[in-house]
Amino acid sequence: MNWLKKLKERIPSPDLITEQPHLQNIFGEALCNREIWSFNRVSVSRGLAFGVFCAFLPMPGETLIAAFMAIFLRANLPLSIAVVWISNPVTWVPMYTAPYLLGSWIIDIEPIALGEINIMALGWHYVALWLGCLIAGIFSALLLRWLIDLLWRLQIRQNWQRRRRQRMIRKLRHTSGLTEESRIKR
Numbered sequence: 001m002n003w004l005k006k007l008k009e010r011i012p013s014p015d016l017i018t019e020q021p022h023l024q025n026i027f028g029e030a031l032c033n034r035e036i037w038s039f040n041r042v043s044v045s046r047g048l049a050f051g052v053f054c055a056f057l058p059m060p061g062e063t064l065i066a067a068f069m070a071i072f073l074r075a076n077l078p079l080s081i082a083v084v085w086i087s088n089p090v091t092w093v094p095m096y097t098a099p100y101l102l103g104s105w106i107i108d109i110e111p112i113a114l115g116e117i118n119i120m121a122l123g124w125h126y127v128a129l130w131l132g133c134l135i136a137g138i139f140s141a142l143l144l145r146w147l148i149d150l151l152w153r154l155q156i157r158q159n160w161q162r163r164r165r166q167r168m169i170r171k172l173r174h175t176s177g178l179t180e181e182s183r184i185k186r
Contacts, residue, residue: 054084
């Protein structure tokens with residue numbers, strides 16, 4: 001996972017983060033937990049899942065919620081915070097339209113057009129948006145967690161197979177008498 005190495009290089013060190021007094025006031029000693037800074041299969045898949053779930057929350061402060069979830073449920077904190085930012089003013093309309101329509105269908109209300117939204121019409125439509133976003137967030141988080149877990153395991157299996165082939169090649173060269181030195185002399 002070459003992208004993981006590049007990502008690790010760009011993320012500030014845990015020691016630098018934990019030295020910030022305002023973060024210590026908010027999160028306390030939980031920031032010192034090395035598990036929230038590690039890049040293993042479980043931590044990464046949890047962090048990405050929490051980030052995607054919080055990205056679907058139609059409210060301000062999703063980043064803080066994702067940080068709390070990552071810290072207290074032992075997920076990768078940097079990834080959890082970074083993924084939340086897929087939800088931004090540019091992506092809100094395409095990201096929240098399908099969940100709003102799903103929520104409207106579930107609670108059986110007529111969806112309103114984007115141009116017709118006003119403060120008086122928000123009531124049940126906001127409930128529809130929240131319901132649809134919760135369903136979409138949970139579904140997306142579970143799907144992403146499963147997908148990351150699957151891809152990680154496939155990567156590990158490929159690495160094992162590659163190492164096994166390399167060991168077999170070395171063993172064949174050794175038993176046939178073809179060492180590196182003898183091949184170079186020829």
